[in-house]
Amino acid sequence: MPRYLRYQPEPHTLVFVTDRCFQGRFLLRPSPKVNASIAGVLARALERFEVRLYGHCFMSNHYHLLLSAQSAAHLSGFMQYFKGNLARKHGRLHDWSGTFWEHRYHASPVMDDEAAIERMKYIFSNAVKENLVSRVSEYPGVHCHHELVEGRTLRGIWEDWTARCLTGKKKVKRYTLRCSPLPSLAGLSERQLRAVMRQLSSEVHSGLDPRRRVLGESKVRSAHP
16 A cells, blocks of 8 residues: 655644554653663754644654654654654663554644644543543653643653774763743743643643543553563
């Protein structure tokens, strides 16, 4: 089956990206080491490419990104770098030598401000809509809710394997992963922006059944890849 051409209508059009691990395996299962690696690889990719990140969440077997790039070619280069490095680092972490990703990433243009807000709410709903945890704040993985709503700092590391091979010494760079405000909210102060994000989070949680059973943080962490 032929592959669809990558298309972007205008420079820095918002794009909602989704990707899934091979066979839905839990190769992105949260742990301190996995979280630091994901945040580090993502932050380094943002440093190297003309891409802006607005929202993200990483479940055990898939992830979502809300971002914009200068062009479809810039987005493709960014995703190739991000997915390739994540697959190599996490494949080794889990002793997984086969295919890491199930398909090519899927990228959908987000055409207006209302749709962007809905995409952000959808990202916020990840971890609670699947009944993994009661509230997104309890999710132990990499999730923009921790930064945008709770004010937590998401830190990551990048281990330079090339430098280690050349010098025999371990070289690690530390990163802080940060999201940009959505274009429609760019004029707000940090306090106002946090209030908007909290309102979106509140709307997500208000639609949940408080009596539902959830898997819980410890079982999320202990799921075998």
